[in-house]
Amino acid sequence: MKFPAFKYLRPSSVAEAAAQLAEHGDDARLLAGGQTLMPVLAMRLAEPEVLIDLGRIENLRGIALEDDALRLGAMTRYVDLERSALVAEHAPLITRALPYVAHVAIRNRGTIGGSVALADPAAEMPACMLALGAEIELTSTEGNRWIAAEDYFLGLYETAREDTEILTAIRIPLAPERRVGFYEVARRHGDYALAGAAAVGDVEDGRIQGLRVAMFGCDDLPVLAKTAAKAAETGVLDGAWLEADVSPTSNINGEAHIRLAQARVAFRRAVTDLLGVSNG
Amino acid sequence: MDDVFDITLTVNGRRVSRRVPVRQHLTDFLREELGLTSCHVGCEHGVCGACTVRVDGAATRGCLTLAVQADGAVVETLEGLSESGEIVDLQAAFVDRNALQCGYCTPGMLITAAEMLDAKQPMSRADIRTFLSGNYCRCTGYQAIVDAVETTLTARLAEQEPSA
Structure with a gap:
């Protein structure tokens, strides 16, 4: 299973990458960590004419604390998120979910931007973005725009990202007191989830408030379980x-x-898990 | 005609420069250009782990990495790890426990296990299985592999404790 032939471009800045993408549009694919794109090419499910490798754009990588948000560069690898004290403190849902993402060697290369850009319905990171109320930055030669995760995921591998846009960053609003919970059902560790849930909410006097639960692996896209979450706030925890x-x-x-x-x-x-009681 | 690209990288401590087809993956580059055949071609779509090598210190799927992406990188294969003696204890434990039969998965298994051992953290057998879950073995049933990794980890952790 060798990759089909393609032309390889290696931009050194977002502006250069955006210009290349504007030129090639739908004929090009952006290469992030490659942990999904390369299997797709190997199986010839896609044969793009051009690959634009984002791997040499230094400022696409990194984790930074801003005034009201944690900013994750799109090319930040899972392994760096997993080891980040900033992520553990300000977005612990991500830290909690990452061990479920594939395997060590995949997490050493895979990127959060790549996962969110692909929007696999059974993937962990898109669901976490939805539960956390993250914002996603899309950049093209025209400039950049921020879009809420709730408006970003549209369907099966379908997002609000245009062919000429690059997913460049993710912003997670800071919410210090919030608790998190995560679980997924899979046949084996590291497999895609058969069903999963990513939860954030506040707990006061043993009662859950402001609960957001993003379900993944259930529908064509991650979805917020609004009805079940409301019921959980009144004590009905069994979904x-x-x-x-x-x-x-x-x-x-x-x-x-x-x-x-x-x-x-x-x-x-x-x-x-969010309540901190044992999972029966 | 395949598009080509000039790359320079360090492989097992040696600097290497080559012109490569851009669609060539790192596994084929290591095997066919450099003769480093410990990097095995298994499923070629990232599932089996037989092609695991180290890129810039991290276990990586050779089949999901383009050779051009390794331009400027430090790559280590099992040949390099064997020569340096870094995992001589792990390799001995694999032999002792008969943790390989056909041997096809072994180089990838050793490189993944080496990354786990480097963390120098106590791990349960279940943790070890989870860590190795991206490397398939179709012969052993994993029991002996987990034994060998556990033995090596226990010995290394005992070694680093200050002597009483």
């Missing part, structure tokens, strides 16, 4: 209302009712 929020269909991984049951398990365990 009984989840079918109002997600609609898994029968597929190779199981029949619809089994997938819904898995989603409920993920929901309940993520919320109990």
Whole structure:
């Protein structure tokens, strides 16, 4: 499984990359960590004419604390997020979720921007962005714009990013008191999730408030389980209302009712993880 | 005609310059250009781990990395790790525990395990299995591999404790 032939470009700045993308548009693919794109090329599911390698653009990498947000450069690798004290302090949901992302060698190369740009419906990072209310920066030759994660994910591998835009950064609003929980159901560690849940919320006197739970692996895109989260705030933690929020269909991984049951398990365990009680 | 690119990198401590087709992955570059055949071609889409090498100190899938992406990088293969003696204890434990049968997964397994050992953290057998979960072995059932890695980790942790 050798890669198809392509032309390789290696820009050294975002401006240069944006200009190359503007020139080649849909014929080009952006190469971030390559941990999904390269298998896609190997299996010839895509044969782009041009690969634009973002790997040499230094200022796309890095984790920085701003006044009201944690800023993650799009080319920041999972391994760097995993080891970051800033991420552990200000976006612990990401720290909690990262060990579930594939395997060590993949996390050593894979990037958060690559995952969010691809928007795989079973991937962990897009769901975390949704739960955290992150903002996503898209840059083209025309300039840049910020878009809320809730408006960014549109469908199966479909996002608000235009062909001429590069996902350049992610901003996570600071919320010091907020608690987090995470769980995913998978056949083996590191596999794509059959169903997963990423949760953030406040806990006062044992009661959950402001709960946001992003479900992944259930639908074509990560979705906020708003009904089930409201129910959880009143003490119904088992995801009984989840079918109002997600609609898994029968597929190779199981029949619809089994997938819904898995989603409920993920929901309940993520919320109990957030509460700090043991996952039954 | 394939697009080509000139790269210079360090492989097992030696500086290497080559002109490579841009679509060539690092595994084929190491094997075919440099004759470093410990880097195995397995699934060629990032699942099996047989092609694991070190790039800039981190375990990496050779088959998911273009040779051009390794331009300027420090690459180490199992040949390099063997020559340096860095994992001589781990290799001995693999032999002792018969942790390989056909040997196809072994170089990748050793490089991944070496990264785990470098962290110098106590780990349970379940933790070891999780760490190695990206490297497939189709012969051993993993039991002996986990034994060998656990033995090496225990010995290294004991070594670094101050003597009583």
